[in-house]
Each structure stands twice: as C-alpha cells, then as structure tokens.
Amino acid sequence: MSIRSLLLASAITLALAGFAAPSLAATAGFTVVRAADPQGAPITVGVWYPTDAPAKPMDLGIGGHTVAAGAPLVGDHLPLIVMSHGNGGFFGGHADTAQALAEAGFVVAALTHTGDNYADQSRATDMANRPRQLSVVIDYMLKASPMQAAIDPDRVGAFGFSSGGFTVLAAAGGEPDLTTLASHCKAHPDFFDCKLTASHPPPADAAKSVWTHDARIKAVVSAAPAMGYSFTKAGLSKVTVPLQLWRAQNDQILPDPFYASTVRANLPRPPEWHVVPGAGHFDFLTPCNDQGRTTAAAICTSAPGFDRAAFHKDFDAEVVGFFKANLAAKP
Template sequence: MSLRHALAAALLAAVVSSPALLPSQALAANAGFMVLREPRADGQAPVEVGIWYPTDAKPTFMALGSWGHTVAAGAPVAGEHLPLIVMSHGNGGFFGGHADTAQALAEAGFVVAALTHPGDNYKDQSRASAMSDRPAALSALIGWMLESSPLKAKLDPARVGAFGFSSGGFTVLAAAGGEPDLSKVLAHCQAHPANYDCQLTARIPIPADGLTARWIHDPRIKAVVSAAPALGFTFGADGLSGITAPVQLWKAADDEILPGDDYAEAVHRNLSRPHDYRVVPGARHFDFLTPCDTAPPGGAQALCASAPGFDRRAFHRTFNAAVTQFFTDQLVAPVKSLPGH
C-alpha cells in the first residue's frame, strides 16, 4: 500500500474547523488552536502551520481528518515566556498527524507549531526523497515562530524542542545536529528492497541536490523526541556525534513500515550519549499517529489499524505523558528559576 495514497485518502476530506491524560501538575490550561501561513521567499507558496497553545478558554471537540482534538479555536494565549515545540510529520502527512500529542503539550503550557512539509505531504510528493529540505524547513519554522509570527511575544527563544515521527523523526535528529550520509541508502535498499523507504526512493529517487545539499542544523533546539525515525542507519556513530541536546527515542516493536534494526535501533546503537530509549511492545508504525475517531476512506485503513490486543488510546495516554514529562524536564525545570521565568 502506498503511504502517500493512504494519507491522501484519509485527509483529503479533512476540514480544519480526547484530551490526553497527563500528570495533575501539568494541567495548567486548556488547548487553543489556530492555523497560520508561514511566508516563504521567492514567491513560493506559504507553509501551512497548525499551532496549539495554552489558553483559559473553554475547548470543544473538533474533527481533523480521521481523528480530532479538543481545543478552543482562535482563543487568547495564556501565559508568557512559553516554551516552543516544533513538530515534523512523516512522509505524506500533514500538520495534524499528532494532534492529541500537541493538545497534551499545549495543556501542559507549551506552544506547539506543526508544519505541513512542502513537497512531502498528502497532496504533494514532488520532494518526498529530498530529505535535506526537511530540517531546513523546520529551522525556518523556528525562526518564523520566534521572530515574526503572531505568537512571537509569548515565546521564550531559549526553550525550544523538536518532535518528529518517521521521516519527521529523521528530520529532528538532523536539525539538532545529526549528519546523515544518504549514499548509504543504495546498499541498504539492495539488501531490503521491500522496505517502505526503499519503495519510496525507487518511485521518487533522491535528487542530485539532495545528495550534495548542506544539512541545516539549528542550535536553538534544546531537546528532541524522535519516534520511529526513518533512515536511522544513514547517521552512523560519527553522524550523531553533533547532537548535544537530550534525546527521547521511540521504537515500535512490531514496526511493519520500517522493520528491523536499521532505524530507531540504529540510532540507539550509535548515539553514544545517554538518552531515553523506549521500545513499545506490540506497537506498529502508525500507532504513533493520533488514534482515529472515524474509519478512514479508501486504502488508508493501515493508518488507524493496530494489532489485535494493542490499545492505541491507552498507549497514547502513556506516550503523551512521557513526551510531555521529557520536554518539561528538559525545557521547563532547568530554567524556571532564572529571571523572567
């Protein structure tokens, strides 16, 4: 099944018009929500950005594709000097793929900005294998949020984290200092032609500029959560040595899209610094996506289908709490006593 087509079928009808359980001390606010357009240079189309943030306004349930979130649309932002989390979705996705995780973080006092990656989303796959585009776009999003966005005055530029899933998991590792070597893809795909990344690059070859481009690193990223990262094997030990931010790394034990030990396990093996590594028994690749509220159309059932006996909603209560606690420990606790915080 093509992930691009699955996501397109699930999301084409989405109209942007289940709260997660968190530790009691984190329930500081409800979640507000808005969709903004980040301008780009040279007349390129603006980037779609979904933003979740703390608010005191009363939230209501809103549908978002085959899932939803409980938010107060367009409500005022509550708080000052707020930490920022930027989110990077997987191949063929969109900004709302982790809506429940974003909602949980907003309820805990974070502003979350999730972009729809240009050239790699459910509408447009023209640059799906140009992986260097992704960290560049994520870094640009950080700059826009801190310097030009309507929320800039509410944000603390010293407290920025990054969350990513699948291709987004790769993205946040690269943006935080990782140096992948995409020349390793050829040998990998000769050995594993059935893997999804190899099917993707066979269909959409890595462009020449994607092999020679400079990787954009952003030192403003102070903490990283990477779930089921794609192309983990391309980093190696040397390629991960530039990551100095704390890392929480997740692996789906029964990942059918990125199977085996070449992805999250390769990052775990080669990331020499201490990090928080979590393997989720019984989880499949898409279990990191928000649990579905409605059956997706067409061939997109894999996005919502978990293995028999795996409770995706229960897992997300644990997952969202762990992600929120990690970012709280790394971005809130160390600086809460500083002047202005």
C-alpha cells in the same frame, strides 16, 4: 513537635505552595497560520497553545482533538515545540500529543512539509528540505508570529515521527550519509523507504546535501526515525541535546534494527529509550476517528490486542514529562 502539628504544618506548606505556583491554562487553543518560506510557497502550520477558554471536540484529518479554536493565548515565557510529520502526512498527525503539550503550557507549531504531504509528494525524498523547513518555522514562531512575544526563545524543542524523526535528528546536529541508501536498498528492496525512493528518486545531488542545523533546539523527541541507518557515529557526534527515542516493537514499515536501534547505538550519549510492546509503525499517529478508520484503514488499524488510544495516554504523558524536564525555565 506532635504528629498533629507536623500534619498541620505540612498542610499549610502545601496550601502556600499551591497558592504561589503559577496557574497553567486548563485547555488548548488552536489556530492555523502560514509561515513565509524564502525558498518556496508559504508553509502551513497548525498551532496549539495554552488558553483558559472552553474547549470542544474537533475532528482533524484521521483523528481529532479537544480545543478552543481561535481563543486567546494565556501565559508568557512559554516553551515552543516544533513538530515534523512523517512521509505523506500533515500538521494534524499528532494532534493529541500537541493538545497535551499545549494543556501543559507549551506552544506547539506543527508544519505540513511542502512537497512531502498527503496531497503533494513532489519532494518526498528531498530529505535536506525537511530540517530547513523546520528551521523556517522556528524563525516564524519566534520572530513573526502573533505569539512571538509570549514564547521563550531559549526553550525550543522538536518532535518528529518517521521522516519527521529523521528531520529532528538532522535539525539537532545530525549529518546523515545518504550514500548508504544504495547498499541498504540493494539488500532490502521491499522496505518502504526503498520503494519510496524507487518511485520518487532523490535529487541528483542528494549525497552532497547541506544539512540545516538549528542550535535553538534544546531537546528532541524522535519516534521511529526513518533512514536511521544513514546516521553513523560520526554523523550523530554533534547530537548532544537530551533525546527521547521511540521504537515500535512490531514496526513493519521501518523494521528493526536498521532505524531507531541504529540511531540509539550511534548516539554519543544514551537517549531516553522506549520500545512499545505490540505497536506497529503507525501507532505513533494520533488515535483515529470513524472517518479515519474508514478512509485510512492502512494507517488506522492496529494489531489485535493493541489499544492505540490507551498507548497514547502514556505516550503523551512521557513526551510532556520529557520536555518539561529538559526545557525548564531558568531560575
């Protein structure tokens, strides 16, 4: 066969492949729902999803996203990602990542944790409540939400940052040992988590917590997980799903090696591991808008020379690629 014939054959093959491939929605839809919680007030959930409606920029908390608010969902048998924010956050803390996932064909349900959010810190150190709430949101999305018929229940992933990073590890099978908290904080009383527990003491029976594990979670992204030191090798022995683990090189909130690095060392199999040069703890949050930079400078200010927006282009691509690879549809 001549070179010209080979090129022609290749062109035809690519054209047919493109014609045969299912088209993905080009934009992200967005809505806010309330998921009933049998143990408390309804949980507020931000939901991003694929659509083909025109999108426009929208501010959301400290940042923003480009979405078609209230637009119809497009697609079926879609994978679901549940998102857990850090201490004092809310569902929009990772809006750019949620948008990127929705544009790639995922439904994303990011909850605001009841009792641990920007407006309510009454259960800030009730860590066992977090994976329980995450499982409640999975129940809602698969069984009660308006999108339930379009979601594939066998393709569920979880994303978490900081306290949310802890949450998704526990939800995926991790059993933290909270008796380690006392010795850790005796040695490091100035660490953020130790100051938090000093001002908001954990429940009296926290060390005897029953942890909610959810076998529906098939892949996990954990960024800068809080209380990493509480996960021993035995405590992580059942976390066997594919895991993408992130650490900020200059994390002053959860300094190395007590958090992400300890989790990495104690996992039963090596995770996909990323260390972000020059990044601080809050650089995993969505890039800030002007209001965020003014009213939330502590979490919106990066180190000189670190470009959070540029980092997030790579971060979002890595997260999307990981979930695509590990939540692929069955043939």
